[in-house]
Amino acid sequence: QVQLVVSGGGSVQTGGSLRLSCAVSGYTLSSLSVGWFRQVPGNEREGVAAVVPVRPGSYSGFAADSLKDRFTVLANDAANVVYLQMNNLKPEDTAMYSCAAVPGSGWSRPRLSASDYVYWGQGTQVTVSS
Numbered sequence: 001q002v003q004l005v006v007s008g009g010g011s012v013q014t015g016g017s018l019r020l021s022c023a024v025s026g027y028t029l030s031s032l033s034v035g036w037f038r039q040v041p042g043n044e045r046e047g048v049a050a051v052v053p054v055r056p057g058s059y060s061g062f063a064a065d066s067l068k069d070r071f072t073v074l075a076n077d078a079a080n081v082v083y084l085q086m087n088n089l090k091p092e093d094t095a096m097y098s099c100a101a102v103p104g105s106g107w108s109r110p111r112l113s114a115s116d117y118v119y120w121g122q123g124t125q126v127t128v129s130s
Contacts (some may be wrong), residue, residue, distance in 0.1 A: 004121030020084040022099035036052035047112025049073035096123035
């Protein structure tokens with residue numbers, strides 16, 4: 001059973017930065033694909049970024065096209081944590097952010113569809129004020 005604990009949300013002003021953490025337990029990170037998602041009430045869940053293991057200690061990750069200039073996903077293999085670094089935040093980034101994981105996916109590339117993931121962490125609120 002994979003357990004995911006999300007932390008790092010908060011309130012920032014436009015242009016600020018936040019780093020979210022998704023701490024993984026129950027599985028080693030190297031056997032998981034992990035994605036970050038966000039959701040605003042009334043809207044569908046949006047894929048933000050994801051990472052997949054390529055080889056021991058090495059990961060491939062990317063952020064959604066509309067976010068890749070500001071968001072970066074990083075995997076810390078030793079700590080079993082996946083980070084979402086968010087820079088130059090905008091009010092439209094305000095949402096509940098959560099991470100999700102699927103073991104043994106065998107994906108060659110990260111995926112940003114929520115339906116592809118099995119385990120979900122709790123959300124953390126990110127609020128960006130203008």
